[in-house]
Amino acid sequence: MAHVPYLDELAIIAVTAVIVTVLLGRLKLPTVAGLLCSGVLIGPAAIGLVKSSETIEALAEIGVVLLLFTIGLEFPARRLIETFRRVAIGGALQVGGTMGVTVAVAMMTGESPSRAVFYGFVVALSSTAIVLRALTDRQELDAPHGRVVVGTLIFQDLCVVPMVLIVPLLGDHNQGSAVVGISIALGKAVLVVAGTLLVARVVVPHVLKLVDASRSREVFLLAVLGLCIGIAWLTAVSGLSLALGAFLAGVIVADTEYGHRAMGDMLPLRDVFLSVFFVSLGMLFDVRVVVARPGAVFLMLAMFLIVKGVIASLAALATRMPARVAWLTGVGLAQFGEFGFVLARLGEKSGVVTPEDTAPLLAAGILSMIITPILIRVAPRFRGGVKLLTALERKGTTHVADAKSDGPLDQHIVIVGFGIAGKFAARALGAAGFRYVVLELNSETVRVARETGEPIYYGDATSTDTLHHLKLESARALVILMNDPEALKRVIVTAKRMAANVPILIRTRYLAHKDELLRLGATDVVAEEVEAGVEVISRLMQWLDVPQSEIDQKVIELRSASAPTAS
Numbered sequence: 166m167a168h169v170p171y172l173d174e175l176a177i178i179a180v181t182a183v184i185v186t187v188l189l190g191r192l193k194l195p196t197v198a199g200l201l202c203s204g205v206l207i208g209p210a211a212i213g214l215v216k217s218s219e220t221i222e223a224l225a226e227i228g229v230v231l232l233l234f235t236i237g238l239e240f241p242a243r244r245l246i247e248t249f250r251r252v253a254i255g256g257a258l259q260v261g262g263t264m265g266v267t268v269a270v271a272m273m274t275g276e277s278p279s280r281a282v283f284y285g286f287v288v289a290l291s292s293t294a295i296v297l298r299a300l301t302d303r304q305e306l307d308a309p310h311g312r313v314v315v316g317t318l319i320f321q322d323l324c325v326v327p328m329v330l331i332v333p334l335l336g337d338h339n340q341g342s343a344v345v346g347i348s349i350a351l352g353k354a355v356l357v358v359a360g361t362l363l364v365a366r367v368v369v370p371h372v373l374k375l376v377d378a379s380r381s382r383e384v385f386l387l388a389v390l391g392l393c394i395g396i397a398w399l400t401a402v403s404g405l406s407l408a409l410g411a412f413l414a415g416v417i418v419a420d421t422e423y424g425h426r427a428m429g430d431m432l433p434l435r436d437v438f439l440s441v442f443f444v445s446l447g448m449l450f451d452v453r454v455v456v457a458r459p460g461a462v463f464l465m466l467a468m469f470l471i472v473k474g475v476i477a478s479l480a481a482l483a484t485r486m487p488a489r490v491a492w493l494t495g496v497g498l499a500q501f502g503e504f505g506f507v508l509a510r511l512g513e514k515s516g517v518v519t520p521e522d523t524a525p526l527l528a529a530g531i532l533s534m535i536i537t538p539i540l541i542r543v544a545p546r547f548r549g550g551v552k553l554l555t556a557l558e559r560k561g562t563t564h565v566a567d568a569k570s571d572g573p574l575d576q577h578i579v580i581v582g583f584g585i586a587g588k589f590a591a592r593a594l595g596a597a598g599f600r601y602v603v604l605e606l607n608s609e610t611v612r613v614a615r616e617t618g619e620p621i622y623y624g625d626a627t628s629t630d631t632l633h634h635l636k637l638e639s640a641r642a643l644v645i646l647m648n649d650p651e652a653l654k655r656v657i658v659t660a661k662r663m664a665a666n667v668p669i670l671i672r673t674r675y676l677a678h679k680d681e682l683l684r685l686g687a688t689d690v691v692a693e694e695v696e697a698g699v700e701v702i703s704r705l706m707q708w709l710d711v712p713q714s715e716i717d718q719k720v721i722e723l724r725s726a727s728a729p730t731a732s
Contacts, residue, residue, distance in 0.1 A: 174215045178444050181207050181214070195302065195538050197295045200440055201531060204447020215448060228438030229507055230411040234393045235435050236293075236322055237415015238428045255313065256320025258480035259498065263289040263473050270468065279335040283517050286328045287509060287526065288468055290502035292534055293318045294439070299541045300497070304674060308649035309606040310493035313481055317498060325504045326409050332508055336516040357403050361396060361413055370421045377423065382430070389427045390434075392418060446506055450531045454524045465529035470536065474499030478554055485608055487625035488554040489652065496544040500537040501530025545651035574636035577601055581626045581656060582646035583610055583619075586672055590644055591619065602635055606647075627655040629663060638664045645671045650678070654685055661686035699723045 185206065186199030207214040264285035271281035296314060297306075305311040369392065376388040393414045400410030418427050455462050478495030486494065509527060512518045544550070578601040580590050587603060594601045603621040605611050614621040624631040626647070637643060643660055647653055653671065660669060668688040673679065676692040683690060699720055706716045 177207060177214050178203070178441065182440065182444055193542070195295065195298045197292075197298060197443055198535050198538055200443035201447040201450075201535055204444040205450045205531070206447075207444075208448030208450065210451035210453060226407075226442075228435070228440070228442035229503070230393065230397055230407055231431065231435040231438055232294075232442075232503070233325075233411040234397075234415040235428060235431055237412040237417075238419045238424055238431070239415075241416065241419040241424065252316035252320045255480055255484045256317045256324075258483055259317050259477050260289045260321060260324055262476040262480060266472055266476060267468060270472075280517060280522075283332060283335055283508070283512050284526070286332065287501075287505040287512075287530075288465075288473060290321050290325070290505045290508075291318060291473075291498045292500050292502045292537065293322060294443075294503060295500065295534055295537055296497050296541070299538050303541070304650060305648075308647075308652065309486070310481075310490045310497065310649070312607070313484075313486060313490060313494045314497040317477070317480075317494070321502065322504075325507075326412065328504075328508060329409060329511065332511045332517060333515040335512070353403065357400060358409075358413060361399070361410075362417065366417070366420065369417050373418075373421055373423045385423075385426070386430045386434075389418065389423075389431060393431075442503070446503075446527075446534075447531060449506075449527045451524060451528060454528045458525050461525035462529045462532075465526055466532055469501055469529060469533040470499050470540075478550075479557070482554065482557060485623070487606065487628065488557075489551050489625060489627055489655075490606065491554050492550040493544055495550075496540050499540070500533040501527075505530060574600075574602065575639045576641045577636070577639075579604065579632075579635050579637055579640045579643045580646065581605075581644065582648070583607075583614060583621060584646065584648070586646040590646065599641075604631065604635065627652055627659055629659055632660060632663055637667060640664065640667050643667055643669045645669065650674075654682070657682065657685045657687055695724070 182200055182203040185203035186196050189199040189202060190196070205211060209215070264282075267285040267288040268278075268281040271284045272278065276284065296318060300306050300308075300311050300314065306315065372392075373385075373388065376385050379385075393411055396414040396417070397407040397410030400413065401407050418424055474495035476495075477498040478491040481491035481494040482488070506527070509518070509523045513520055513523060578590075578594055578599055580587050580594075580601055580603045583591070583603050583605040587605070591601060591603060601620065603614070603619060604624050604626050605614070605621055606623070606625060608623055611621050611623040622635070624634075626632065626645070637660060643664075645653055645656055647656070650673070653673070657669060657671070660667065669686065670689050670691070671682055671687045672691045672693065673682060674693045676695050679690040679692055702723065703716055703720055706719065
């Protein structure tokens with residue numbers, strides 16, 4: 166049988182990635198870290214099992230195109246506009262602040278303005294894949310800091326589009342007409358985007374409808390893939406970028422009724438090529454660069470982990486986030502991003518930088534990506550960062566003295582969190598004639614609720630000052646309905662220290678967390694998975710015409726398994 170070129174190297178990549186990822190998984194490190202480390206291991210600077218780096222990088226570029234396509238699938242035009250509006254301030258502060266500081270540092274070290282801007286672009290971007298995976302594993306996507314981090318990552322992804330347009334115009338041959346070139350490129354981008362969206366909104370739904378009529382999953386997948394690659398190719402021919410075209414294709418398909426199906430079909434394909442992308446990124450790590458140029462590598466690593474993290478934290482503080490949320494936001498955004506690699510390669514092709522220039526940047530970036538999952542894990546336990554940020558926190562961020570009051574608070578119920586469960590609790594207490602106050606960290610939720618007359622306050626429940634202003638000491642009960650598991654534990658400890666006799670009722674996601682929460686001082690714990698299971702069984706038995714008395718008995722038996730074992 167004839168030898169298939171590069172098949173042996175792809176096999177090496179697959180086997181090594183699986184082994185390394187599984188081993189690192191035992192250390193609780195995410196899959197992305199394993200892929201990066203496997204790339205480092207088999208790359209030319211280490212064992213050197215893979216030598217056809219050009220071919221691997223070509224496959225990796227497909228992964229980036231598919232990544233942008235699936236990001237576009239998550240953002241139909243309407244949601245794209247709403248998301249941009251919601252995260253614009255915080256995202257602009259983080260991206261703009263990071264770029265500004267990076268440009269200043271680069272120019273102080275002797276770089277030209279165009280190269281300094283290039284470095285600013287690269288450093289400003291964070292890793293969507295690594296951070297989202299880490300937040301998902303820790304069940305913190307819906308936590309206050311999780312929402313801030315995700316919103317900022319979305320803003321960064323949107324910023325990639327103009328960055329990709331501008332980088333080729335920063336080369337030496339464009340120095341004299343950079344402003345004119347950028348203006349022309351952005352104008353061309355607007356025309357191409359508008360024309361593509363206009364034509365696609367008319368044509369694509371009909372094309373996908375015809376394809377769907379074939380009842381063939383393979384044909385549908387090929388059609389979606391064709392749209393992705395075809396529109397990406399058209400934008401590239403127009404002098405723009407593959408990345409912009411792929412993103413546009415995703416937005417176009419997302420606006421059709423086939424968006425969810427396209428996402429489901431494309432995800433496995435994207436994950437395969439994106440895995441190759443992370444391995445190829447790891448292959449770029451060269452320990453010899455660290456040894457030969459340690460100053461440059463560790464300066465850039467400090468820019469990612471320290472300077473970028475501080476700027477992200479300050480941006481969160483500026484949007485009235487409490488110190489703890491700002492601290493976790495800074496840690497979550499302090500690393501190199503996948504699209505930084507794309508911009509680095511684009512900068513090399515455009516003559517903005519050379520491979521020698523990007524070598525320490527990529528080495529520091531890859532180190533930051535490997536370190537990030539560890540930092541995200543330990544950050545909630547490191548209170549020194551929170552204390553430092555507390556000194557800078559805006560006055561009134563965690564206090565509720567400026568809110569309206571109907572008189573002295575006494576024998577009231579304190580509700581922490583105003584999601585669905587919090588609204589249900591407030592409605593029930595109000596109907597029964599009990600006085601309550603609500604504490605919430607989402608400023609938009611607070612604004613809307615206050616307009617309806619709710620006694621709701623913006624503040625951080627882990628703060629002693631906040632709980633003191635809510636008169637927790639004289640409260641009848643504390644009900645905690647928040648989505649941040651680590652913050653929840655801190656609220657319990659703080660509340661018990663302030664008001665040991667006030668009973669605490671808590672909602673948690675998993676039954677496995679109940680005993681720990683009870684040990685910390687919770688009076689009673691409601692586990693979502695238990696209550697969901699009880700409700701499912703109850704409704705199923707009703708469908709089967711089981712007598713209500715038997716259903717009630719079964720519900721009692723099921724709930725007894727989650728009854729408090731400590732107090």
